[in-house]
Amino acid sequence: xxxxxxxxxxxxxxxxxxxxxxxxxxxxxxxxxxxxxxxxxxxxxxxxxxxxxxxxxxxxxxxxxxxxxxxxxxxxxxxxxxxxxxxxxxxxxxxxxxxxxxxxxxxxxxxxxxxxxxxxxxxxxxxxxxxxxxxxxxxxxxxxxxxxxxxxxxxxxxxxxxxxxxxxxxxxxxxxxxxxxxxxxxxxxxxxxxxxxxxxxxxxxxxxxxxxxxxxxxxxxxxxxxxxxxxxxxxxxxxxxxxxxxxxxxxxxxxxxxxxxxxxxxxxxxxxxxxxxxxxxxxxxxxxxxxxxxxxxxxxxxxxxxxxxxxxxxxxxxxxxxxxxxxxxxxxxxxxxxxxxxxxxxxxxxx
Amino acid sequence: xxxxxxxxxxxxxxxxxxxxxxxxxxxxxxxxxxxxxxxxxxxxxxxxxxxxxxxxxxxxxxxxxxxxxxxxxxxxxxxxxxxxxxxxxxxxxxxxxxxxxxxxxxxxxxxxxxxxxxxxxxxxxxxxxxxxxxxxxxxxxxxxxxxxxxxxxxxxxxxxxxxxxxxxxxxxxxxxxxxxxxxxxxxxxxxxxxxxxxxxxxxxxxxxxxxxxxxxxxxxxxxxxxxxxxxxxxxxxxxxxxxxxxxxxxxxxxxxxxxxxxxxxxxxxxxxxxxxxxxxxxxxxxxxxxxxxxxxxxxxxxxxxxxxxxxxxxxxxxxxxxxxxxxxxxxxxxxxxxxxxxxxxxxxxxxxxxxxxxxxxxxxxxxxxxxxxxxxxxxxxxxxxxxxxxxxxxxxxxxxxxxxxxxxxxxxxxxxxxxxxxxxxxxxxxxxxxxxxxxxxxxxxxxxxxxxxxxxxxxxxxxxxxxxxxxxxxxxxxxxxxxxxxxxxxxxxxxxxxxxxxxxxxxxxxxxxxxxxxxxxxxxxxxxxxxxxxxxxxxxxxxxxxxxxxxxxxxxxxxxxxxxxxxxxxxxxxxxxxxxxxxxxxxxxxxxxxxxxxxxxxxxxxxxxxxxxxxxxxx
Numbered sequence: 001x002x003x004x005x006x007x008x009x010x011x012x013x014x015x016x017x018x019x020x021x022x023x024x025x026x027x028x029x030x031x032x033x034x035x036x037x038x039x040x041x042x043x044x045x046x047x048x049x050x051x052x053x054x055x056x057x058x059x060x061x062x063x064x065x066x067x068x069x070x071x072x073x074x075x076x077x078x079x080x081x082x083x084x085x086x087x088x089x090x091x092x093x094x095x096x097x098x099x100x101x102x103x104x105x106x107x108x109x110x111x112x113x114x115x116x117x118x119x120x121x122x123x124x125x126x127x128x129x130x131x132x133x134x135x136x137x138x139x140x141x142x143x144x145x146x147x148x149x150x151x152x153x154x155x156x157x158x159x160x161x162x163x164x165x166x167x168x169x170x171x172x173x174x175x176x177x178x179x180x181x182x183x184x185x186x187x188x189x190x191x192x193x194x195x196x197x198x199x200x201x202x203x204x205x206x207x208x209x210x211x212x213x214x215x216x217x218x219x220x221x222x223x224x225x226x227x228x229x230x231x232x233x234x235x236x237x238x239x240x241x242x243x244x245x246x247x248x249x250x251x252x253x254x255x256x257x258x259x260x261x262x263x264x265x266x267x268x269x270x271x272x273x274x275x276x277x278x279x280x281x282x283x284x285x286x287x288x289x290x291x292x293x294x295x296x297x298x299x300x301x302x303x304x305x306x307x308x309x310x311x312x313x314x315x316x317x318x319x320x321x322x323x324x325x326x327x328x329x330x331x332x333x334x335x336x337x338x339x340x341x342x343x344x345x346x347x348x349x350x351x
Numbered sequence: 352x353x354x355x356x357x358x359x360x361x362x363x364x365x366x367x368x369x370x371x372x373x374x375x376x377x378x379x380x381x382x383x384x385x386x387x388x389x390x391x392x393x394x395x396x397x398x399x400x401x402x403x404x405x406x407x408x409x410x411x412x413x414x415x416x417x418x419x420x421x422x423x424x425x426x427x428x429x430x431x432x433x434x435x436x437x438x439x440x441x442x443x444x445x446x447x448x449x450x451x452x453x454x455x456x457x458x459x460x461x462x463x464x465x466x467x468x469x470x471x472x473x474x475x476x477x478x479x480x481x482x483x484x485x486x487x488x489x490x491x492x493x494x495x496x497x498x499x500x501x502x503x504x505x506x507x508x509x510x511x512x513x514x515x516x517x518x519x520x521x522x523x524x525x526x527x528x529x530x531x532x533x534x535x536x537x538x539x540x541x542x543x544x545x546x547x548x549x550x551x552x553x554x555x556x557x558x559x560x561x562x563x564x565x566x567x568x569x570x571x572x573x574x575x576x577x578x579x580x581x582x583x584x585x586x587x588x589x590x591x592x593x594x595x596x597x598x599x600x601x602x603x604x605x606x607x608x609x610x611x612x613x614x615x616x617x618x619x620x621x622x623x624x625x626x627x628x629x630x631x632x633x634x635x636x637x638x639x640x641x642x643x644x645x646x647x648x649x650x651x652x653x654x655x656x657x658x659x660x661x662x663x664x665x666x667x668x669x670x671x672x673x674x675x676x677x678x679x680x681x682x683x684x685x686x687x688x689x690x691x692x693x694x695x696x697x698x699x700x701x702x703x704x705x706x707x708x709x710x711x712x713x714x715x716x717x718x719x720x721x722x723x724x725x726x727x728x729x730x731x732x733x734x735x736x737x738x739x740x741x742x743x744x745x746x747x748x749x750x751x752x753x754x755x756x757x758x759x760x761x762x763x764x765x766x767x768x769x770x771x772x773x774x775x776x777x778x779x780x781x782x783x784x785x786x787x788x789x790x791x792x793x794x795x796x797x798x799x800x801x802x803x804x805x806x807x808x809x810x811x812x813x814x815x816x817x818x819x820x821x822x823x824x825x826x827x828x829x830x831x832x833x834x835x836x837x838x839x840x841x842x843x844x845x846x847x848x849x850x851x852x853x854x855x856x857x858x859x860x861x862x863x864x865x866x867x868x869x870x871x872x873x874x875x876x877x878x879x880x881x882x883x884x885x886x887x888x889x890x891x892x893x894x895x896x897x898x899x900x901x902x903x904x905x906x907x908x909x910x911x912x913x914x915x916x917x918x919x920x921x922x923x924x925x926x927x928x929x930x931x932x933x934x935x936x937x938x939x940x941x942x943x944x945x946x947x948x949x950x951x952x953x954x955x956x957x958x959x960x961x962x963x964x965x966x967x968x969x970x
Contacts (some may be wrong), residue, residue, distance in 0.1 A: 302516045
């Protein structure tokens with residue numbers, strides 16, 4: 001539908017429908033007469049043509065179904081023959097500024113299975129781990145586990161033992177099952193507050209508290225785990241360092257980690273991974289290497305679902321416009337304003 | 352329009368756009384449960400083949416975790432392919448849901464945000480319905496990191512080309528928080544380093560006292576404190592540059608010099624005005640001329656209503672009630688005699704300076720006074736000639752009045768002194784930043800010495816040797832309880848009950864079983880001790896109801912899990928967590944085998960008794 005057609009269509013509609021259409025789109029629309037209203041709606045359509053058109057179609061559909069139900073079909077001839085072109089001359093290209101729903105939903109589906117190739121950052125982390133401690137800060141779901149598994153594998157090939165810690169017992173159990181499948185149950189052990197299995201295995205999974213306690217016991221001479229052959233300590237979910245109650249345990253663990261063992265800190269995206277790396281550099285014998293990236297393996301798109309079931313993209317762009325929180329999709333913006341208007345008690349501003 | 356989308360419509364819409372499987376994050380456990388209820392009569396059933404697949408998968412999980420077999424949500428899970436997953440559920444249920452999700456059997460899971468930080472649990476779509484979460488009674492906005500954790504669950508590696516994060520509004524949602532969270536950089540993390548008593552004991556066990564400062568300096572806390580100190584040092588350098596034009600002048604420390612001079616000058620000035628000359632006799636009287644005092648004036652008696660100082664008057668002034676209800680103002684010098692008699696006088700701050708009743712009463716009393724009254728003996732201290740102020744006297748010694756740089760000093764003083772104050776403030780805070788951890792450590796050491804866990808030479812005492820093995824919250828309270836032999840002869844259920852009340856830190860209310868008298872009296876002792884320790888350690892909540900629940904579970908081995916759940920309104924998952932945490936505490940007590948064999952035995956019995964039913968089934 002081009003601008004002229006849209007104008008024609010608008011002109012054919014009763015003014016009440018135009019007012020409903022203009023709600024949330026045109027400021028003080030109730031002041032405008034029909035001709036002015038059409039002009040304003042066309043101006044608005046520069047920003048979001050798709051939304052306007054779809055809403056117009058719904059309203060027309062509603063009106064037809066209502067008039068049919070009332071069994072008194074009302075035919076209204078166009079009251080105003082609109083000859084003047086709209087003043088701004090809506091450029092069809094400008095509708096492309098905001099992504100359309102169909103484009104946004106495109107590409108859904110299951111990718112065909114592909115041979116696993118490690119990402120560059122994964123290889124970088126692994127090669128760095130040969131020489132130094134490594135801090136990894138990448139988004140959720142990027143494949144940190146691959147690095148952990150591969151690093152553990154290499155250390156065990158060197159006849160050095162590996163400790164893997166996670167903050168939660170549930171996570172430890174999941175990892176235990178997973179590592180048993182990868183390395184074989186005879187090579188993996190688990191130590192949590194209430195579970196101890198295969199405590200002499202070369203790869204031990206434990207909660208961070210247990211490792212901290214082990215390190216304290218080792219420091220005071222009551223050794224019961226071979227810390228001298230320890231080659232690698234993997235701390236998963238290291239962002240727990242900032243946990244108000246348990247964060248201190250991660251610090252103690254890192255401070256007392258034997259110097260001959262490499263440290264591998266796996267963390268979700270955090271704001272200051274460089275600080276963590278600098279800190280490790282300052283207290284450990286070798287300079288720590290930071291591996292970070294913020295690009296997600298599976299790209300993310302954001303949407304807005306209105307309570308009436310209408311779905312639109314949340315942002316103008318297809319992906320997430322990092323660093324530009326105000327690039328809202330005009331349709332999402334309009335729907336949300338409408339939502340706020342209807343749900344908030346009158347006269348009470350948002351906090 | 353409904354305030355938020357109906358769960359059935361939500362799932363329908365997601366299915367329609369092929370956006371399933373999805374995780375729907377809701378505000379509370381209750382919201383999740385209510386969302387599940389709406390599916391009771393919903394007709395968006397799955398095709399039979401998928402229902403079959405779910406049933407088979409569930410069967411397989413049930414073999415491993417029998418406790419989920421009777422779960423009330425199973426029919427909905429099987430029929431519609433949606434489930435709830437939150438901390439109120441048993442871990443086995445959560446494992447089952449995670450497994451179903453991983454195998455791709457479910458279309459939607461309603462979860463609380465705790466899931467975001469938990470297990471590996473991805474989906475094609477996440478639905479965000481809130482911009483804030485409840486954190487200890489208050490609602491706080493989600494941080495950028497939290498929003499990205501939530502959004503991070505969208506898009507399964509190898510199973511999806513793209514992931515979707517869909518915002519759907521609910522009342523009081525703030526869209527800007529979410530858009531900022533989705534597009535922003537996550538916040539930096541800050542150290543939460545705290546020095547606990549067991550940490551001190553363990554450090555001192557392994558390292559001599561003088562090495563500890565070096566160890567504390569290796570913490571991330573100190574690293575971040577140093578960063579802040581360095582920032583301040585940069586500011587200090589900048590201040591140094593700014594201070595350069597205000598360097599030494601005629602005198603090296605001209606700022607202090609000028610400050611003293613200026614102060615003295617002003618001081619002399621003000622003293623001049625307020626200088627009063629009152630004879631020693633008068634001065635001695637002043638403290639006795641209080642409201643209600645009967646005094647003799649040149650003619651007749653009067654009662655003092657107030658004493659005050661007036662700017663225009665050389666002497667202190669009195670307001671006096673005279674006969675015939677006359678109120679007069681007169682200087683203290685006009686008082687001829689001070690009598691040994693006072694009356695009650697309710698003072699007020701406005702005329703006539705006492706309440707009306709008091710005024711009437713006083714005027715009556717004044718009229719009834721006998722003509723002769725005993726005179727109050729007042730000791731007059733020998734007139735100490737008030738020495739002229741030393742500083743005022745030495746004003747002539749200041750070189751400033753005749754100094755050539757006086758105008759410059761006068762002009763620059765305000766800027767220079769402000770800069771110098773800032774300099775001093777920064778220097779102090781830098782020092783505090785560099786040494787605060789060490790000071791906190793020393794504080795802990797002092798307390799431990801006071802209680803006898805450490806010798807004065809910071810060696811571990813016999814008590815310290817075993818106390819360092821208790822590495823849990825409220826460790827000081829627990830070790831003190833053990834030393835006070837509070838658990839002597841206590842059976843396993845009492846011990847576990849007490850430890851449960853220490854381990855439980857949630858203040859969710861609810862209905863619980865009755866507490867036994869034995870546990871109740873023991874808990875009273877614990878509470879008393881906790882209060883006496885409160886200057887050194889935050890007292891725990893010590894919930895008797897929670898303790899009673901754990902006691903019941905251990906004391907009655909025939910009690911089934913279902914039976915336990917029926918005793919209380921606490922959610923299954925919470926009971927499980929309570930017992931698991933109690934187990935953790937018990938296993939620490941169990942470690943004291945060599946020094947407290949009886950106690951350790953009791954703890955290990957409690958552990959065996961706790962581990963049955965659901966708790967045994969889970970790893």
